[in-house]
Amino acid sequence: MLSITGPIYLTISIGAASVRFALFSKSDMRVIGKLVINLALPCLLFNVLSHRKVAEIIRFDYLAGYALGTLAVIAFGFIWAGRFRAAMRQMARRLLTNPLILALFFGLTAALLELRLPAPLDRTVTMFAQASSALSLLVIGGRLVGLPLQGMAQRVLPVVAGKLFLHPLLVMTAFAGLALVGFVLPTEMRQAGILLAAMPVMSIYPILAQRHGMEGDAAATLLLSTLASFISLNLLIATLHAGWL
Numbered sequence: 001m002l003s004i005t006g007p008i009y010l011t012i013s014i015g016a017a018s019v020r021f022a023l024f025s026k027s028d029m030r031v032i033g034k035l036v037i038n039l040a041l042p043c044l045l046f047n048v049l050s051h052r053k054v055a056e057i058i059r060f061d062y063l064a065g066y067a068l069g070t071l072a073v074i075a076f077g078f079i080w081a082g083r084f085r086a087a088m089r090q091m092a093r094r095l096l097t098n099p100l101i102l103a104l105f106f107g108l109t110a111a112l113l114e115l116r117l118p119a120p121l122d123r124t125v126t127m128f129a130q131a132s133s134a135l136s137l138l139v140i141g142g143r144l145v146g147l148p149l150q151g152m153a154q155r156v157l158p159v160v161a162g163k164l165f166l167h168p169l170l171v172m173t174a175f176a177g178l179a180l181v182g183f184v185l186p187t188e189m190r191q192a193g194i195l196l197a198a199m200p201v202m203s204i205y206p207i208l209a210q211r212h213g214m215e216g217d218a219a220a221t222l223l224l225s226t227l228a229s230f231i232s233l234n235l236l237i238a239t240l241h242a243g244w245l
Contacts, residue, residue, distance in 0.1 A: 005226065008203070011134055012223070015141020029142035033207040033215070036135045041204060042103035044129035049107025050115070057111060061183040066193050068178075069171030073162055080158065136203045143206055143219040155217050159201070160225045164232045168198035172245065191240045198236050200225035 018024045024032075049057060095101050109115075117125065172194050175185060185193075201222050209218035239245055 005230075008137060008226065011137035012141035012144070015138035015143075016145050017141070018138070019142040019145040024142060026142060026145065029139045030210055030215075032135055032142075033139045033210050036132055036139065036204065037207050038099050040128045040132035040135060042099040043125045044132045045100060045103040046107040046110070047125050047129040049104065050110035050117070052111055054108070054111050057108070059189075061178060061185055062189055062193060064183070065175040065178050065185070065190075066171055066197065068174035069167065069197060072170045072174070073167045076166065077159075077162060133203065136207060139215075140203065140206050140219045140222055143215050144223065147216045147220060152217065152220060156221045156224060159221045160228060163201050163225055164198060164228060168194050168236065171197040191245070194240070194245065195233070195236065198229070198233060200229045 015029075019026060019029065110117075116122070172190075175190050175193060179185070201218075203222065205222050206215045206218035209215045
């Protein structure tokens with residue numbers, strides 16, 4: 001696992017050092033974050049989807065179970081924060097203009113119609129797509145510099161617990177519920193969905209949070225969830241391997 005997470009921590013450290021030693025400012029990190037969320041990551045999503053066949057992308061019983069579990073976690077989080085109705089309205093408005101949602105739509109459309117971009121344009125999209133991961137992690141490191149620690153635990157720990165424990169539990173429950181009505185997934189696919197739900201928060205989480213001014217807490221959440229997942233994921237893998245789930 002260290003061979004996978006090592007480059008992640010190294011890139012985060014480079015981002016932190018670049019701000020600590022004034023190579024970039026914290027405001028620069030916000031600009032880089034906007035580049036990732038508005039251009040690089042949409043290119044990555046479009047690139048991944050448009051080069052696949054629809055049958056490789058969509059399996060409705062799997063997606064339904066994972067989506068139900070994920071939406072349940074989101075609803076639980078909003079209820080916990082006391083912002084359920086306001087958050088739902090705000091989310092609905094922003095989804096229609098979100099570059100990531102548009103990239104998903106156009107990527108799926110290209111896959112469905114088997115469309116391919118002209119070679120120069122395809123290479124350009126690929127170049128931006130390849131930059132998304134490194135830039136995301138760079139921003140995370142830069143955002144961690146000078147982050148005030150007071151009161152952070154009560155904001156960060158519930159999110160970490162929800163992602164590493166509640167999310168896989170609800171996804172597993174959703175898969176079990178679908179099995180009761182006849183949608184039975186192969187064991188390997190069901191276990192893969194549970195493991196995916198148990199992963200730490202995605203690397204773009206702080207960038208998504210920056211429009212709400214919460215990128216600092218989100219960066220800390222990413223770092224802590226990644227560290228804690230060393231234990232939680234290994235325990236889950238051992239449980240799945242033993243056939244207990």
